[in-house]
Amino acid sequence: MKLKALQSDITTVKVDVIVNAANTSLLGGGGVDGAIHRKGGAEILEACRKIRATQGKCNPGEAVITTAGNLPAKYVIHAVGPVWNTGGKDKERLLANCYLNSLRLAIENDIKTIAFPNISTGIYKFPKELAAKIAIETVMSFQQDQIEEVIFVCFDEENYKLYDELLRIKK
Numbered sequence: 201m202k203l204k205a206l207q208s209d210i211t212t213v214k215v216d217v218i219v220n221a222a223n224t225s226l227l228g229g230g231g232v233d234g235a236i237h238r239k240g241g242a243e244i245l246e247a248c249r250k251i252r253a254t255q256g257k258c259n260p261g262e263a264v265i266t267t268a269g270n271l272p273a274k275y276v277i278h279a280v281g282p283v284w285n286t287g288g289k290d291k292e293r294l295l296a297n298c299y300l301n302s303l304r305l306a307i308e309n310d311i312k313t314i315a316f317p318n319i320s321t322g323i324y325k326f327p328k329e330l331a332a333k334i335a336i337e338t339v340m341s342f343q344q345d346q347i348e349e350v351i352f353v354c355f356d357e358e359n360y361k362l363y364d365e366l367l368r369i370k371k
Contacts, residue, residue: 202350203349203351205352205360205364205367206353206360207354208353208354210315213273213351215349216274216306216312216314217311217314219316219319221319222258222280226252231323232355236271244266261297262297277305277314279319282294283320283324291326292330295335299316299319299338300342302316303342306346312348315350315352316339316351318332318355319331319335
């Protein structure tokens with residue numbers, strides 16, 4: 201599995217699935233979540249409403265999959281990251297679960313390429329360096345032979361530099 205960092209807007213990346221840093225409502229919000237819902241269109245919101253009607257909200261660490269609507273991807277995986285607040289190992293475990301559950305959904309849906317944003321590092325205030333380490337280590341330790349490429353799509357330069365450096369060290 202090839203891993204790389206890219207500084208870009210995740211809504212423009214051409215992969216099988218992009219991961220959305222969703223909130224528990226699944227109905228859109230700010231940051232990455234808002235951008236994905238705006239650019240993806242009504243199809244994504246409608247799919248999220250159907251999921252909510254079936255299972256209710258999506259808890260931190262969990263993930264669900266929908267259509268990608270107008271986005272260049274085939275699907276969107278909505279992963280709900282933890283709010284950092286006072287932090288702790290439980291928040292770290294929940295963030296790792298976002299990546300694990302997204303990867304499991306990717307396998308179930310025959311995904312070959314996946315793009316992750318920097319989950320929980322915006323308004324949820326997860327420390328960026330710790331979040332990058334958790335993301336990369338979780339993805340690297342995931343045993344499978346189906347996913348060919350994982351792209352960590354960083355909107356800001358700070359996250360891009362963190363991911364790029366960590367990926368160079370891990371190679």
